[in-house]
Amino acid sequence: MFNPRVLEIPGSLIRTIAAKRQPSSIDLGLGEPSLKPKMAHFEHAMAYVRSHGVKYTQNAGEHALREAIARHYDYPHMHRVENVCVTTGSQEAMFVTIKTLLDPSRDELLIVEPAFPAYAKMAALEGIAARGVAMDEAQDFAFDAERIVAAIGERTRAIVICSPNNPSGRVISRDQAGILVRALERRAGDPIWLIHDEIYREQTYIENEAYLADSYPYTIVTNSLSKSNALTGLRLGWILAPEEFIEQAIKAHAWVTSCTDTFAQQVGLHVFTTLGGVGEHVEWYRRQQSAVVNALRKSGLRFIEPEGSFYACVRLPDGVPSLDAAIALVEEYDVVAIPGIAFGAMFDAWLRLSWVAPIDRVTEGIDRIAEYCRSNALVS
Amino acid sequence: MFNPRVLEIPGSLIRTIAAKRQPSSIDLGLGEPSLKPKMAHFEHAMAYVRSHGVKYTQNAGEHALREAIARHYDYPHMHRVENVCVTTGSQEAMFVTIKTLLDPSRDELLIVEPAFPAYAKMAALEGIAARGVAMDEAQDFAFDAERIVAAIGERTRAIVICSPNNPSGRVISRDQAGILVRALERRAGDPIWLIHDEIYREQTYIENEAYLADSYPYTIVTNSLSKSNALTGLRLGWILAPEEFIEQAIKAHAWVTSCTDTFAQQVGLHVFTTLGGVGEHVEWYRRQQSAVVNALRKSGLRFIEPEGSFYACVRLPDGVPSLDAAIALVEEYDVVAIPGIAFGAMFDAWLRLSWVAPIDRVTEGIDRIAEYCRSNALVS
Numbered sequence: 001m002f003n004p005r006v007l008e009i010p011g012s013l014i015r016t017i018a019a020k021r022q023p024s025s026i027d028l029g030l031g032e033p034s035l036k037p038k039m040a041h042f043e044h045a046m047a048y049v050r051s052h053g054v055k056y057t058q059n060a061g062e063h064a065l066r067e068a069i070a071r072h073y074d075y076p077h078m079h080r081v082e083n084v085c086v087t088t089g090s091q092e093a094m095f096v097t098i099k100t101l102l103d104p105s106r107d108e109l110l111i112v113e114p115a116f117p118a119y120a121k122m123a124a125l126e127g128i129a130a131r132g133v134a135m136d137e138a139q140d141f142a143f144d145a146e147r148i149v150a151a152i153g154e155r156t157r158a159i160v161i162c163s164p165n166n167p168s169g170r171v172i173s174r175d176q177a178g179i180l181v182r183a184l185e186r187r188a189g190d191p192i193w194l195i196h197d198e199i200y201r202e203q204t205y206i207e208n209e210a211y212l213a214d215s216y217p218y219t220i221v222t223n224s225l226s227k228s229n230a231l232t233g234l235r236l237g238w239i240l241a242p243e244e245f246i247e248q249a250i251k252a253h254a255w256v257t258s259c260t261d262t263f264a265q266q267v268g269l270h271v272f273t274t275l276g277g278v279g280e281h282v283e284w285y286r287r288q289q290s291a292v293v294n295a296l297r298k299s300g301l302r303f304i305e306p307e308g309s310f311y312a313c314v315r316l317p318d319g320v321p322s323l324d325a326a327i328a329l330v331e332e333y334d335v336v337a338i339p340g341i342a343f344g345a346m347f348d349a350w351l352r353l354s355w356v357a358p359i360d361r362v363t364e365g366i367d368r369i370a371e372y373c374r375s376n377a378l379v380s
Numbered sequence: 381m382f383n384p385r386v387l388e389i390p391g392s393l394i395r396t397i398a399a400k401r402q403p404s405s406i407d408l409g410l411g412e413p414s415l416k417p418k419m420a421h422f423e424h425a426m427a428y429v430r431s432h433g434v435k436y437t438q439n440a441g442e443h444a445l446r447e448a449i450a451r452h453y454d455y456p457h458m459h460r461v462e463n464v465c466v467t468t469g470s471q472e473a474m475f476v477t478i479k480t481l482l483d484p485s486r487d488e489l490l491i492v493e494p495a496f497p498a499y500a501k502m503a504a505l506e507g508i509a510a511r512g513v514a515m516d517e518a519q520d521f522a523f524d525a526e527r528i529v530a531a532i533g534e535r536t537r538a539i540v541i542c543s544p545n546n547p548s549g550r551v552i553s554r555d556q557a558g559i560l561v562r563a564l565e566r567r568a569g570d571p572i573w574l575i576h577d578e579i580y581r582e583q584t585y586i587e588n589e590a591y592l593a594d595s596y597p598y599t600i601v602t603n604s605l606s607k608s609n610a611l612t613g614l615r616l617g618w619i620l621a622p623e624e625f626i627e628q629a630i631k632a633h634a635w636v637t638s639c640t641d642t643f644a645q646q647v648g649l650h651v652f653t654t655l656g657g658v659g660e661h662v663e664w665y666r667r668q669q670s671a672v673v674n675a676l677r678k679s680g681l682r683f684i685e686p687e688g689s690f691y692a693c694v695r696l697p698d699g700v701p702s703l704d705a706a707i708a709l710v711e712e713y714d715v716v717a718i719p720g721i722a723f724g725a726m727f728d729a730w731l732r733l734s735w736v737a738p739i740d741r742v743t744e745g746i747d748r749i750a751e752y753c754r755s756n757a758l759v760s
Contacts, residue, residue, distance in 0.1 A: 001537075001570055002628050006480045009631040036433045042643075046426060053416045054613035088468045088615070091638040100386045122635050157381075190381055233434035233642030235468070248382050251389040255502050258471040261641050262613030263422075 005125055012117075013323070013342040020330045026365035028353040029336035031166075033230040033310070035281055035356075040274070041229070045266035054262045059254040060246070061086025061238070062265045068272035069238055073221070075213040082243045085250050086260045086268075090199050090224035090237035095122050096256060097195055097220050097239055098158075100249045102128045107157035112148060114141060114343040114350075116166045116197075129155065134346040135168070140304045143172040145179035158193040158220075161212065164200035164308020167343050167352040171307040177210030184216065191218040200309040202228035202278060203285045209308070213240070220245060227310070228278055229271055236264040285310060292355045295363040299370040313340070313350045314369060317377035322348050325372070333368040385505055392497075393703070393722040400710045406745035408733040409716035411546075413610040413690070415661055415736075420654070421609075425646035434642045439634040440626070441466025441618070442645045448652035449618055453601070455593040462623045465630050466640045466648075470579050470617035473602035475502050476636060477575055477619055478538075480629045481600070482508045487537035492528060494521060494723040494730075496546045496577075509535065514726040515548070520684045523552040525559035538573040538600075541592065544580035544688020547723050547732040551687040557590030564596065571598040580689040582608035582658060583665045589688070593620070600625060607690070608658055609651055616644040665690060672735045675743040679750040693720070693730045694749060697757035702728050705752070713748040 018029055060066060066084035073079075087093040098119070102109060104127040111119050113132040123130035133151035135141040148159060163172040172180075184192055196212045198221055213219040224237030239249055253259075271277040292312055296303045302315035316325050322339035329335045329351075340350035351369065355362045398409055440446060446464035453459075467473040478499070482489060484507040491499050493512040503510035513531035515521040528539060543552040552560075564572055576592045578601050593599040604617030619629055633639075651657040672692055676683045682695035696705050702719035709715045709731075720730035731749065735742045 002625070003480055003483050003632075006628050006632045009635070012634075032435055037429070039430060042426060042429055046422060049417070049422055050419060054611055055412055056612045088472075088637040088641075092468075092636060095636050100383055103383050118635065125632065125635055231434055232436045233639075235637065235639070235641045245382070248386050252386045252505065254392075255389070255498065255505055256472060256475050256636060257468040257615065259613075259615070261468075261615045261644055263643060264641055 005127060009121060009125065014338055017326050017330060017336060017338060020327070021336050022334060025330065025334050025336050026361050026368070027336045027357060028355065028362065028365045029338050030354045030356055032232040033227060033281070033356050035230040035284065037230045038280060041267045041270040041277075044270035045263050048266040049263060057259050057262050057265060059259050060084070060250045061260055062262070062269065065265050065269045065272065068269060069240065072272055072278065073240060075211070075221070075240065077217045077242055078213065078240055080243075083240055083246055085239045085246050085253055086265060087237045087239060087253060088257050088260055089226060089235040090197065090222045091118065092253070092257060093222035093224070093237040093239045094118065094195075094197065096249050096253045097222060098122050098128065099126055100245070100252045101158055101193060101195075101220070102126070103157075104128045106155065108153060108155040110148070110151060110156050110159045112143070112159065112161045114165070114168050114340070114347040115160070116162060117342060119160050132344055134344070135170070137346070137349070140170070141165075141168040142170050143176050145176040145183065148180055149183040152192065156192055157190075158195055160195040160197065162197040162199070163209070164204055166200065166309055167311050167313055167338070167340070167347065169304055169306030169309045169311050169313065171204060171206055171209045172212075173208050174210045175208070177212055177215065181212070181216045194219045196221050198223040199227055202282055203310050204308040205286060205289050206307045217242065225268055225271055225278075229280065231267070234264045234267060236260065236268045288355060288359060291359045292362055295366050299366050301366070301370050301373060310354055310356050312353050312355060314353060316349050316351060317373055318349070320376055322351060325351060325376075329369065329372055333372055335365045335368045337369065385507060389501060389505065394718055397706050397710060397716060397718060400707070401716050402714060405710065405714050405716050406741050406748070407716045407737060408735065408742065408745045409718050410734045410736055412612040413607060413661070413736050415610040415664065417610045418660060421647045421650040421657075424650035425643050428646040429643060437639050437642050437645060439639050440464070440630045441640055442642070442649065445645050445649045445652065448649060449620065452652055452658065453620060455591070455601070455620065457597045457622055458593065458620055460623075463620055463626055465619045465626050465633055466645060467617045467619060467633060468637050468640055469606060469615040470577065470602045470604035471498065472633070472637060473604070473617040473619045474498065474575075474577065476629050476633045477600050477602060478502050478508065479506055480625070480632045481538055481573060481575075482506070484508045486535065488533060488535040490528070490531060490536050490539045492523070492539065492541045494545070494548050494720070494727040495540070496542060497722060499540050512724055514724070515550070517726070517729070520550070521545075521548040522550050523556050525556040525563065528560055529563040532572065536572055537570075538575055540575040540577065542577040542579070543589070544584055546580065546689055547691050547693055547718070547720070547727065547730075549684055549686030549689045549691050549693065551584060551586055551589045552592075553588050554590045555588070557592055557595065561592070561596045574599045576601050578603040579607055582662055583690050584688040585666060585669050586687045597622065605648055605651055605658075609661065611647070614644045614647060616640065616648045668735060668739060671739045672742055675746050679746050681746070681750050681753060690734055690736050692733050692735060694733060696729050696731060697753055698729070700756055702731060705731060705756075709749065709752055713752055715745045715748045717749065
């Protein structure tokens with residue numbers, strides 16, 4: 001009994017590892033900031049509730065918040081209220097986007113890998129075909145537009161790109177974005193849409209990063225305040241897209257969750273209307289990234305220097321499956337790290353480390369992983 | 381382009397009428413309380429955020445909240461943490477329930493009508509067959525178990541019952557629930573599930589009301605704090621069901637919204653752990669219901685006496701379509717009421733009035749509707 005598509009959803013590998021965590025563990029598995037959110041945003045929302053209660057907003061979200069989001073990002077094809085649908089975190093933004101955009105009887109979703117497992121799982125839940133296109137390990141998984149274009153098939157209707165990337169930390173450059181966009185523009189027939197997951201946008205450490213919506217009109221952006229403002233639990237996200245798409249997405253969103261928490265929307269409105277609000281944690285991440293890169297250099301590990309996100313990936317010794325490594329690390333070294341296999345078979349030689357813990361803990365964790373890799377390389 | 385199932389979703393009739401509202405209008409169209417929520421629940425959540433931030437909770441929700449919900453309702457087959465999945469309002473609770481329970485290739489959802497349009501629209505969005513079974517107008521749409529049982533087809537996998545009912549205000553009695561449950565228990569083969577939408581539970585004005593989960597083990601309850609505590613905008617709901625179902629529903633919920641707002645969950649925890657918290661507005665609704673029934677009696681209108689909810693339905697003169705009536709009322713009488721057609725063709729002779737506005741406004745609105753009906757009955 002029950003819907004077979006739900007029954008077939010496997011348990012989360014990330015949660016399996018996290019369940020082995022001890023109070024003493026050095027946790028480099030976390031997917032959320034360790035910073036605290038600023039209370040001023042919450043005080044504003046409290047004052048709002050005192051005067052207005054917490055009534056429903058429009059399905060698409062509070063007008064002022066939609067406007068503030070559209071203006072903040074100011075993309076050429078989508079800078080108006082009508083381009084924004086506020087959602088329950090970027091998770092619902094992505095779910096509604098995939099559900100609205102793709103016709104299960106016809107379309108295919110192309111996922112640029114390594115990738116957060118949610119995209120493929122959401123597609124499976126909707127009965128939508130999905131296929132991955134792997135970036136090149138020899139290039140440290142840099143975004144490679146030619147590889148992406150070469151992977152486009154007849155049924156490909158959309159390509160999902162997470163940049164800054166979870167897990168790799170790579171960021172798509174303006175050069176590569178240009179090659180991708182020009183190739184898509186040259187195609188005949190219905191356009192292929194780009195879905196740009198910008199969730200780590202405020203954790204970017206390079207200067208030539210590309211925002212696909214700047215140059216390609218068939219771009220759908222999903223984002224939230226979860227990572228930028230340490231508001232993961234607030235579940236405030238949005239879809240930013242051309243009006244013809246948003247109009248349809250609002251209808252799907254209306255039947256999935258009706259509308260987003262009014263209190264959370266007021267918190268978000270305060271973030272967007274505070275000067276520098278969205279970027280209030282940027283400096284902390286820059287300092288932390290620099291310290292982590294130093295620690296990784298000293299460790300002797302092969303690692304991918306993070307251009308964005310709050311992850312760093314390290315290469316395991318040849319022949320060591322990442323799940324074995326993650327289990328050994330948590331059980332014998334008291335360090336939690338996420339096995340690369342969680343992001344697809346092509347990432348099985350890697351571990352994903354998050355570095356939101358205090359820097360001395362992160363450094364100690366890196367040292368223990370280096371020790372594990374050294375012992376394991378000798379043994380094998 | 382786009383998913384045809386989303387393209388086919390029609391606009392909301394309720395919103396079409398609401399859009400014609402003027403600042404001067406008497407609004408009997410509202411689907412949410414006019415009371416303010418108690419700030420103590422929010423102060424608790426603020427204190428929580430100050431110490432803990434707003435991190436993700438488990439997908440299924442905060443352990444303490446799940447436990448408080450399970451204990452509060454204390455249903456025989458589902459009184460433990462494992463029986464609860466916290467959701468983004470009862471809208472996501474119903475969406476996830478329908479998505480998890482029914483196999484689109486095989487199953488049919490039976491909807492007891494009149495009904496809130498969301499159930500049929502969610503089923504359509506999921507490609508799930510849905511069919512309505514209408515209660516009898518001659519009986520003022522009282523829940524009639526024999527009619528429901530007679531409508532069960534070979535593919536019927538679940539029956540959705542909203543009691544207290546939106547729009548009719550009827551409540552299923554223990555006698556009728558007993559007949560329904562015994563008939564379902566006598567059936568061979570896979571069980572048919574009952575989905576009980578309990579959203580208006582704290583607005584019940586009779587003594588022999590039935591809660592289906594009390595007597596039938598294959599019951600899934602959806603509910604929220606929206607109506608009971610004037611927290612519509614908070615989006616805090618839940619699914620309460622047997623563990624074998626919740627286990628699967630959590631997986632669907634995890635990919636739809638990940639988890640529910642941590643702040644909202646803390647508000648909810650305070651409601652459930654405050655003595656009388658869930659029932660804090662019960663007395664106000666009882667007094668209001670009694671005053672509204674008096675006003676309706678004086679008006680000379682045919683109406684359905686509300687056994688629950690904060691709606692009252694009035695009968696239009698023969699041959700007047702409800703949409704015409706609703707448009708005439710808002711344009712000529714400055715009263716917003718919801719046309720019965722929004723709840724199915726079988727309810728087209730009726731208007732749904734909500735009575736959450738101050739009682740003198742509600743009474744004035746009823747008087748104007750009575751005037752409209754008198755003029756219209758004379759004309760036709």
